[in-house]
Amino acid sequence: MKRMVKDVAEAIQARLMGEPTVEVSGIASIRSASAGSLVFVDDEKNLHSALASPAAAVIAGEFAATAQSSKPLLISAQPKLAFARAARLLAAGHPHSSAIHTSAIIHSSARLGVGVSLGEGVVIAEDAEIGDGTSIGANSVIGASVKIGRSCEIYSNVTIYPHTSLGNLVIVHAGAVLGSDGFGYVRDEASGRYEKFPQVGRLEIGDEVEIGANATVDRGALDVTRIGRGTKIDNLVHIGHNVQIGEDVVIAAQTGLSGSAIVENNVIIGGQVGIGEQGHLQEGTILGGQSGILPKKVLRGKGVVFWGTPARPISEYLKQLAVLSRLAKQSKPKE
DSSP states (O other): OOEEHHHHHHHHTOEEESOTTOEEOEEOOTTTOOTTEEEEESSGGGHHHHHHSSOSEEEEOGGGTTOOOSSOEEEOSSHHHHHHHHHHHHHTTSOOOOOBOTTOEEOTTOEEOTTOEEOTTOEEOTTOEEOTTOEEOTTOEEOTTOEEOTTOEEOTTOEEOTTOEEOTTOEEOTTOEEEEOOOOEEEOTTTOOEEEOOOOOEEEEOTTOEEOTTOEEEOOSSSEEEEOTTOEEOTTOEEOTTOEEOSSOEEOTTOEEOTTOEEOTTOEEOTTOEEOTTOEEOTTOEEOTTOEEOTTOEEOOTTOEEETTTTEEHHHHHHHHHHHHHHHHHHSOOO
8 A cells, every 4th residue: 555755754753855745655675675665774875875766765864854855755863763663554554364264273162353364274272362453374273262462463383372362463473382381390309200390370472572483482380471562582582481571672593591580671682592590680681692691690780781601791701801812822832
């Protein structure tokens, strides 16, 4: 669906310079832009390329306010963010398919909202609730008493275990497993054998959470594993039982969180990070890739970057590396 740039500018709270009735129909990179495309520039050095492209309009920072352009300019203090919001606006213009494939298996007690879409081979178990406008991809399995909110996107081959709840506008990518048993065992000291500890808790996922492909999130052992609103989880992440994750947390690929870890709001976790049991990341902390958090360790410091294993402030980590480098040079045999 085409939209006039004046409507886009108003929706994303950008200042419009140029012809307000020019229409845009989609987004693109500068390199792949065509007539009708909306592109963005967050660096002044790329402005000329954007203006010379076939794009219909350009979102740019304040540096473009004095530029001479035949294209409409949408000026924003955060052009990349404005572009993301414009993308959602343009995508919202495309009608959502609400078809239910004939091979889908839906229990008679399940409740489906208006405009729900179910792909080939989807299974909806007893007492499940699917909110309005939610789409579930082929071969996904939605367990008993699962609750999924409105306008969620569940891609193919996703498995959601019983009693899991998802809020509104949640995205779950292909192959993810939500609400599976945690890795909890008790050792019999007499025999040396391991017996399974009860895994009867729940998993609660808040609004606007995105979970990557082949990620796994365990339910609580006796209580609740919880993921807060707006958190974004990359592919191949594992979240153990009883973990508590706050709002607007970002977790990169191949990270693992052991049972009962706590991650407060606005934490950023790099790729391949390991967090030990009951590890605690306080609000706003940042973990560099491949960092390791010892069990029960608390990291605090809003905006502070931690690195290494065991993780410590990056300034301290770099000093230690420098010392090790000097020691290595000093210990090198002289020829």
